[in-house]
Amino acid sequence: MKRPEVDILVISLTSPLQIGIYHRKRLTEAFRSEEKTSEIMPQLFDTILQKYRPARLFFARGPGSFMAIKITYLFLRTLSITRDLPLFATDGFAFNQKSPIKATGSLYFSKENGKITTRKIDTEKEKIRPFTLPERLDETIFSDETEPLYILPAV
Numbered sequence: 026m027k028r029p030e031v032d033i034l035v036i037s038l039t040s041p042l043q044i045g046i047y048h049r050k051r052l053t054e055a056f057r058s059e060e061k062t063s064e065i066m067p068q069l070f071d072t073i074l075q076k077y078r079p080a081r082l083f084f085a086r087g088p089g090s091f092m093a094i095k096i097t098y099l100f101l102r103t104l105s106i107t108r109d110l111p112l113f114a115t116d117g118f119a120f121n122q123k124s125p126i127k128a129t130g131s132l133y134f135s136k137e138n139g140k141i142t143t144r145k146i147d148t149e150k151e152k153i154r155p156f157t158l159p160e161r162l163d164e165t166i167f168s169d170e171t172e173p174l175y176i177l178p179a180v
Contacts, residue, residue: 030048030077031046031047032046032047032164033073033079033081034159035085036084037062037089037093037094037096038088038089038090038117039089041057042062045162046077052159052161055158062093063092066097079104081110082104082113083114083162086098086114086116086171087174087176088134089117089134094174095173113168114171116136120157120159121155124153131147141176
């Protein structure tokens, strides 16, 4: 049986890791894991690659967990090179309704006027929204600028 050609979206900025499988731009299957990105990503992709033929790879390039971003980028960049697949990225604010993203302690990443900064957040007053895989993949929000957003907050 021929494996369907799909696009794959990875969001690994915070736990859980989320991977969406998109056929004709529609989410058809989703994978979620609370395990460490370094341990679960190869296992999930083993399952995905047995079932599907990837056409394009997409990911949230930051900000968020430095190590998860790094592992995701290296993993997807390697897959992109070895399988000759286009790789695209956007910032994580596209997947959490532009909500602040946890940095460290009470610091959160925020995006205002196109600039990402860190600031203290009172989570009692400001709602923090989780990352979600979109039901429809909008490739217009992505670019071929895939270098990770390694933004380390001041401590």
